[in-house]
Amino acid sequence: MKRSTFYLWLPVTALLLWPPSSSCTPQEPQESSSKHPPEEGETRPAASAPKPADQPRYDPLRAQHDVEVGIYYMHRGKIEAAMDRFQDAIESKPNFALPFRLLGEAQEKKGLKREAIKSYTRYLEIFPHAEDKEKVLKRIDRLREATEKKRGKAG
Numbered sequence: 001m002k003r004s005t006f007y008l009w010l011p012v013t014a015l016l017l018w019p020p021s022s023s024c025t026p027q028e029p030q031e032s033s034s035k036h037p038p039e040e041g042e043t044r045p046a047a048s049a050p051k052p053a054d055q056p057r058y059d060p061l062r063a064q065h066d067v068e069v070g071i072y073y074m075h076r077g078k079i080e081a082a083m084d085r086f087q088d089a090i091e092s093k094p095n096f097a098l099p100f101r102l103l104g105e106a107q108e109k110k111g112l113k114r115e116a117i118k119s120y121t122r123y124l125e126i127f128p129h130a131e132d133k134e135k136v137l138k139r140i141d142r143l144r145e146a147t148e149k150k151r152g153k154a155g
Contacts, residue, residue, distance in 0.1 A: 058094075
């Protein structure tokens with residue numbers, strides 16, 4: 001056998017002759033620990049602990065897409081669907097200011113004045129130097145006046 005051929009076959013034969021380690025052999029499935037009481041020092045996760053899939057994930061691309069779809073819904077007059085999309089965007093990227101402003105606009109159109117005030121306020125907290133800051137502050141003031149008038153009539 002030539003020397004170059006020998007060096008090509010050396011790794012193959014080494015793998016075939018090498019004794020398998022314990023990590024390569026199949027293991028028996030372990031029984032569920034929920035059938036047996038916990039042993040001393042053993043802790044189990046709480047049943048009500050949220051799973052990773054239940055927790056919001058930071059996904060800026062999804063947030064941007066949700067905003068675009070929400071704007072589309074707003075133009076089509078589907079305010080509820082738009083609000084859902086803006087809330088999804090907020091869950092995907094909590095410090096993204098735009099969905100808060102757009103959510104405020106949608107809530108204002110639906111007559112949800114208190115919620116709109118909260119959304120606009122959060123928008124300004126995240127983006128304090130917004131170009132439309134004065135416009136948003138005027139909307140907040142107008143909504144507050146409307147809610148106070150409504151309280152005055154009810155009380």
